[in-house]
Structure formats: structure tokens, C-alpha cells
Amino acid sequence: LIDLSRLNTTSISTDHQIASVGLGAHWGEVFNYLDPFNVTVLGIRIPRVGVGGLILGGGISHFTSEYGMVADTLKNVEVVLADGPILTANPEEDFDLFWALKGGGSNFGIATRFGLATVPIKNIWFQSTLYAPDQAFAILEAFAAWQGGDDLKGPTIIALTPAYYIVGLVYAAPIEKPPTFAPFYEKSILQPAVPSTIGTVASLREIIGRNQPKAPLRYVKVNVELYREVYSFWLRKATEVNAAAGANMTFVVQHISKNAFEVGNKNGGNPLRISVDIIPVWTSVMDWTQESEDELVRSVGIETTAKWREAGKATGSEVPFIYMNDASTDQDPLASYPATGVARLKAIAIKFDRSGIFQTLKKGGFL
Ligand SMILES: Cc1cc2nc3c(=O)[nH]c(=O)nc-3n(C[C@H](O)[C@H](O)[C@H](O)COP(=O)(O)OP(=O)(O)OC[C@H]3O[C@@H](n4cnc5c(N)ncnc54)[C@H](O)[C@@H]3O)c2cc1C
CATH class of the missing domain: 3.30.465.10 (Uridine Diphospho-n-acetylenolpyruvylglucosamine Reductase; domain 3)
Structure with missing residues (x-):
């Protein structure tokens, strides 16, 4: 060591x-x-x-x-x-x-x-909001609608759990409630997790979440039908395994813009070089206490990954790219x-x- x-x-x-x-x-x-x-x-x-x-x-x-x-x-x-x-x-x-x-x-x-x-970049805008479980499809739709926009200053991450949904919005300029996130503002919220804030990059990092182990991941093209289908599959599995093993899990969707890869190419290229449109990135964080439940809990991530692949292929939405930093040890990112x-x-x-x-x-x- x-x-x-x-x-x-x-x-x-x-x-x-x-x-x-x-x-x-x-x-x-x-x-x-x-x-x-x-x-x-x-x-x-x-x-x-x-x-x-x-x-x-x-x-x-x-x-x-x-x-x-x-x-x-x-x-x-x-x-x-x-x-x-x-x-x-x-x-x-x-x-x-x-x-x-x-x-x-x-x-x-x-x-x-x-x-x-x-x-x-110093001063930025951010907020994080909790939504009730009956808003799941509405949140996935808002995410897909936001992905159709072209404002590069506004990334977002959504994390769905069986009990609540959390949407983190960050805008790389001190503009309150920027229009790019309009698809999210109209949804009915459960409660704010982090209220609408103009703060600094350092202050945002201080309030962001906990470190948790991760599961395999999958990438697909933007396709709201696919999001709904895989989310419903995951929710069934996650609920069953939560009841059996007390494991908490999230269904996280992030976003890599086409521009990100273009910038990489302009800056001399990199080994990740791929040329597709936007990539939504699915991953999952899970926590559980019993080692004896490892296989059961991991099976939710593995089966959901397989579901993304199968449903993505069926709809022509699969992107065969696995990001090394989020890959599970049983995946082979470089092969992608x-x-x-x-x-x-x-x-x-x-x-x-x-x-x-x-x-x-x-x-x-x-x-
Ligand atoms: C809570 C959490 C949040 C995350 N959020 C993000 C995110 O926002 N964006 C993102 O892209 N990824 C994210 N990740 C994934 C993260 O990028 C990877 O887990 C990454 O490997 C972390 O780097 P590390 O140096 O802490 O890891 P380590 O486990 O220490 O290192 C990973 C591998 O790289 C090797 N290594 C580390 N440093 C060096 C070095 N200087 N030279 C040579 N080899 C080295 C290690 O030996 C090991 O093999 C997150 C991970 C966690 C746990």
C-alpha cells in the first residue's frame, strides 16, 4: 500500500x-x-x-x-x-x-x-427538492423535457427512492430559478431539501449528500418511455429487496451533454471519445447492513442494468458506453x-x- x-x-x-x-x-x-x-x-x-x-x-x-x-x-x-x-x-x-x-x-x-x-465560476444558483412517490413519472418526464433544452449552465441529477424523489438543480451563474429548469418548477413538491439559494461552489459542496456504495450502471439515449419502463421494473425489485433485507436504494439519472464530448475533442481528445447526442447516465446507490444480503441487494443493480440494456436495445435507445468511474468491478468499461x-x-x-x-x-x- x-x-x-x-x-x-x-x-x-x-x-x-x-x-x-x-x-x-x-x-x-x-x-x-x-x-x-x-x-x-x-x-x-x-x-x-x-x-x-x-x-x-x-x-x-x-x-x-x-x-x-x-x-x-x-x-x-x-x-x-x-x-x-x-x-x-x-x-x-x-x-x-x-x-x-x-x-x-x-x-x-x-x-x-x-x-x-x-x-x-464563483456564485451559482442551486436548490434541491423532495417530491412525493406519486410524482415519479412526472419527474422522469420533466427530466427528459429538460434534457431537450440547450442551456449548458444547468446540470441536474434526479434520485428516486421508493419513498420519495429528490431533484438537485444547479445553475452555473447567480440567476434565481433559471428558465432552463421550468419543467421541474410546475410539479407539486413534498418539501424543499435545500431551498432556492444563490451561493458559492464551495458552499454547494458543503451541503451535498453522503458517500455510499454504488451498483453497476447503464447509459441510454433520452427516451422518457424507457425511463418509465425501467423505473417501474427497478421499483418492484427495490421494494421487494427493501422488505427482505432492509436495503435502501436510489434510482439516479445524471446527464452528459454532447458538448462535453466536443470540448474533450477540441482539447486534444481523450480515451473516452464517443460521438453521440446527450447521454443520460443511470446509476444506483445502495446501503444495507448484513454481509449475507450482499448478493440479494446487488442483484437489483445487476438486473436493472440488464433491463436498461434489453429495453434500450428494443427501442434503439441503447448507448454502449460504460463510464469507468462508476463501473462495477464485474463490468468492463474499456470494452465500451x-x-x-x-x-x-x-x-x-x-x-x-x-x-x-x-x-x-x-x-x-x-x-
Ligand atoms: C460518493 C461518491 C460520489 C461520486 N461522485 C462522482 C461525480 O460527481 N463525478 C464522477 O465522475 N465520479 C463520481 N464518483 C466516482 C469517482 O470518480 C470514483 O469513485 C473515483 O475512483 C474516485 O477517486 P478516488 O481517488 O477517491 O478513488 P480511489 O478508490 O482511491 O482510486 C480509484 C483507482 O484509481 C487509482 N488511483 C487513485 N489516484 C491515483 C493516482 N493519483 N495515480 C494513479 N492511480 C490512482 C487507485 O489506486 C484505484 O485503483 C463518486 C464516487 C463516490 C463514492
């Missing part, structure tokens, strides 16, 4: 354009550090998660629709190779390694420092990335790690 948690400092360039972030930092510390400079970086939506794994797998941020994946904002990466040398990969030097580190996983060395482009890119990743791994340390002694990069 290599403990790198003390490599956790953050600094900013004199022109405030690049933040230099140590791999041991947590995202919350990074946002707090940058707040007084009136800039931020793209990063995770939950503060206590680490910097390294998120960036190396790509990274979906609140601001990804406009600025791309977190890895697309990289300017340079300091890497310690398996046999000892330390180098800084950037668009001019060791570009192949730099490209691989933008979403190709932890397959090439230990990345000890990330130079991230800052974005001029462009084959030429995966071949390139393998060649780069051999070039920088001849003995394959990062595929054999240290696993987790799916290569």
Missing part, C-alpha cells in the same frame, strides 16, 4: 488560470482553497471523494456540460513511473501519456500532481470505449510501464 494522502496541497498560478492540485487532496479542500480567488475547477460533486481516481477516469462535474469532463481541463500531470522516473506530461511533452491520463484510468504510473485549468483508443492505451502502458506493474501488482484500471 502506498499512502499518498499527505501530497494534498493546492496552489494557484499568479494569473489564476491554473490550479495545481496534489493527488492526496479531497475535492472539498480544493474548492475552499480556490473560493477567495473567484475561480473554481471542475471536480466532483461530493466533497470527500479523492482527486486522483476521478480525474484519471474522466470525471463528471456540475460544470461538465459546458466545459467537458474534468480530465479535459488538465493542463499537465506530474507522474511517477513504475521504475522511478518523475515526469510532467502535457500537450507538448509526452503527449501520448498525457492523452492516456485523461480518462484512461490508473494504468500508467502514480499521478502525483494535476494542473487544472480554472473556470471563472473506441477500440483504436484502447489499443493506443495498451501501447502507452507498455511504453511507460514495461513490466506491467499497473496491470499486475496494482490493479483497478480495467486495462
Whole structure:
């Protein structure tokens, strides 16, 4: 085990354009550090998660629709190779390694420092609302309607549980109740979870949810019929398993815009390169207490994933893409990335790690 948690400092360039972030930092510390400079970086939506794994797998941020994946904002990466040398990969030097580190996983060395482009975002609007269970289809419809819009400043995540539904809205400018989220405003709410707030990026991260284990995931094209069908399937399973094992689960749908992938391509490309329209991302968080119930609880995620695939194929809505950072250990995200890119990743791994340390002694990069 290599403990790198003390490599956790953050600094900013004199022109405030690049933040230099140590791999041991947590995202919350990074946002707090940058707040007084009136800039931020793209990063995770939950503060206590680490910097390294998120960036190396790509990274979906609140601001990804406009600025791309977190890895697309990289300017340079300091890497310690398996046999000892330390180098800084950037668009001019060791570009192949730099490209691989933008979403190709932890397959090439230990990345000890990330130079991230800052974005001029400080004050933003956000709110989070609870809806009653009878609003499930209405929320899925509102989500699909919102996905049809083209305002890149407004990402949203919906999380449905058997007991209530929660919709988190974030707008990357200090504009209260921006029109892009109109499909949600007209639904009848149970209660506000976080009231309509103009706050900072740092303050948003402080109030966002808990860290929980995750299940497999699936991607499809926007299709509200499909959302309804798979949600109904999941609700039946989740309710049964809740009764049998007391497990709590959520049905979470996020969103990656087409623009996010286009920005990635403009910024030199990345291994995730896919060319489709918007991608809704389904994942699930689950918590339970008894180890003996592991298989039963996981079966809800696995069967719902299979349902997305089957129903997605039947309606021509399946997107064969699995995002590494949310993938379950029994999934193979790289098999869903462009084959030429995966071949390139393998060649780069051999070039920088001849003995394959990062595929054999240290696993987790799916290569
Ligand atoms: C509560 C929660 C919320 C999340 N929210 C988001 C989100 O908003 N957006 C998103 O895109 N993803 C999200 N994720 C997924 C997250 O991106 C992945 O779990 C990611 O792996 C976390 O990075 P880490 O460094 O904390 O993980 P770790 O488990 O520490 O690392 C993951 C893998 O990468 C390797 N690794 C880590 N750092 C380095 C490094 N510097 N150099 C080389 N190898 C390294 C590790 O050895 C391991 O194999 C979330 C996860 C959780 C648990």
C-alpha cells in the first residue's frame, strides 16, 4: 500500500488560470482553497471523494456540460513511473501519456500532481427538492423535457427512492430559478431539501449528500418511455429487496451533454471519445447492513442494468458506453470505449510501464 494522502496541497498560478492540485487532496479542500480567488475547477460533486481516481477516469462535474469532463481541463500531470522516473506530461511533452491520463484510468504510473485549468465560476444558483412517490413519472418526464433544452449552465441529477424523489438543480451563474429548469418548477413538491439559494461552489459542496456504495450502471439515449419502463421494473425489485433485507436504494439519472464530448475533442481528445447526442447516465446507490444480503441487494443493480440494456436495445435507445468511474468491478468499461483508443492505451502502458506493474501488482484500471 502506498499512502499518498499527505501530497494534498493546492496552489494557484499568479494569473489564476491554473490550479495545481496534489493527488492526496479531497475535492472539498480544493474548492475552499480556490473560493477567495473567484475561480473554481471542475471536480466532483461530493466533497470527500479523492482527486486522483476521478480525474484519471474522466470525471463528471456540475460544470461538465459546458466545459467537458474534468480530465479535459488538465493542463499537465506530474507522474511517477513504475521504475522511478518523475515526469510532467502535457500537450507538448509526452503527449501520448498525457492523452492516456485523461480518462484512461490508473494504468500508467502514480499521478502525483494535476494542473487544472480554472473556470471563472464563483456564485451559482442551486436548490434541491423532495417530491412525493406519486410524482415519479412526472419527474422522469420533466427530466427528459429538460434534457431537450440547450442551456449548458444547468446540470441536474434526479434520485428516486421508493419513498420519495429528490431533484438537485444547479445553475452555473447567480440567476434565481433559471428558465432552463421550468419543467421541474410546475410539479407539486413534498418539501424543499435545500431551498432556492444563490451561493458559492464551495458552499454547494458543503451541503451535498453522503458517500455510499454504488451498483453497476447503464447509459441510454433520452427516451422518457424507457425511463418509465425501467423505473417501474427497478421499483418492484427495490421494494421487494427493501422488505427482505432492509436495503435502501436510489434510482439516479445524471446527464452528459454532447458538448462535453466536443470540448474533450477540441482539447486534444481523450480515451473516452464517443460521438453521440446527450447521454443520460443511470446509476444506483445502495446501503444495507448484513454481509449475507450482499448478493440479494446487488442483484437489483445487476438486473436493472440488464433491463436498461434489453429495453434500450428494443427501442434503439441503447448507448454502449460504460463510464469507468462508476463501473462495477464485474463490468468492463474499456470494452465500451473506441477500440483504436484502447489499443493506443495498451501501447502507452507498455511504453511507460514495461513490466506491467499497473496491470499486475496494482490493479483497478480495467486495462
Ligand atoms: C460518493 C461518491 C460520489 C461520486 N461522485 C462522482 C461525480 O460527481 N463525478 C464522477 O465522475 N465520479 C463520481 N464518483 C466516482 C469517482 O470518480 C470514483 O469513485 C473515483 O475512483 C474516485 O477517486 P478516488 O481517488 O477517491 O478513488 P480511489 O478508490 O482511491 O482510486 C480509484 C483507482 O484509481 C487509482 N488511483 C487513485 N489516484 C491515483 C493516482 N493519483 N495515480 C494513479 N492511480 C490512482 C487507485 O489506486 C484505484 O485503483 C463518486 C464516487 C463516490 C463514492
